[in-house]
Amino acid sequence: xxxxxxxxxxxxxxxxxxxxxxxxxxxxxxxxxxxxxxxxxxxxxxxxxxxxxxxxxxxxxxxxxxxxxxxxxxxxx
Numbered sequence: 899x900x901x902x903x904x905x906x907x908x909x910x911x912x913x914x915x916x917x918x919x920x921x922x923x924x925x926x927x928x929x930x931x932x933x934x935x936x937x938x939x940x941x942x943x944x945x946x947x948x949x950x951x952x953x954x955x956x957x958x959x960x961x962x963x964x965x966x967x968x969x970x971x972x973x974x975x
Contacts, residue, residue: 933967934968937963940959941963944958
């Protein structure tokens, strides 16, 4: 009985460690970096246009950058 309990505890521990490794193991590929880069560029252009006084195109670019391209960069595999 004691051997089975030790074996079960060891298996649970290994399973828990594998789950933690999977959560930590995040690899960004070219596609992810590309979407992040597009988001940064759109954000920079949006802020420049906003500082110049454009109230139509600037918010559209900022929303696209923050709400579309940044999440795509994180979520796509």
